[in-house]
Amino acid sequence: xxxxxxxxxxxxxxxxxxxxxxxxxxxxxxxxxxxxxxxxxxxxxxxxxxxxxxxxxxxxxxxxxxxxxxxxxxxxxxxxxxxxxxxxxxxxxxxxxxxxxxxxxxxxxxxxxxxxxxxxxxxxxxx
Numbered sequence: 248x249x250x251x252x253x254x255x256x257x258x259x260x261x262x263x264x265x266x267x268x269x270x271x272x273x274x275x276x277x278x279x280x281x282x283x284x285x286x287x288x289x290x291x292x293x294x295x296x297x298x299x300x301x302x303x304x305x306x307x308x309x310x311x312x313x314x315x316x317x318x319x320x321x322x323x324x325x326x327x328x329x330x331x332x333x334x335x336x337x338x339x340x341x342x343x344x345x346x347x348x349x350x351x352x353x354x355x356x357x358x359x360x361x362x363x364x365x366x367x368x369x370x371x372x373x374x
């Protein structure tokens with residue numbers, strides 16, 4: 248794939264965006280990518296993510312850093328949504344399954360992934 252062509256995204260109206268990172272195990276990076284491919288991920292996982300109120304989620308990899316971008320409604324409540332997600336079908340099993348591919352230990356997704364601070368927005372910078 249030519250990364251300079253980008254990825255198509257459907258506009259979702261007014262939303263919130265969150266960015267998180269996680270360090271990945273270099274020895275299992277190919278397996279991590281395999282299991283996160285939309286053809287291989289357990290179907291309960293994306294279904295649960297959507298039921299938790301997340302409109303879109305993308306995971307990118309740069310070297311051994313995983314980068315997750317979440318798009319949510321403006322009224323999204325982080326604690327409520329991730330608390331609900333943790334209790335959804337197969338979610339705990341999934342977290343245990345992918346833990347060896349990550350260098351963040353075990354636990355819930357929102358405990359392992361680290362939120363990033365946004366320092367620039369083109370929209371905010373333009374008059």
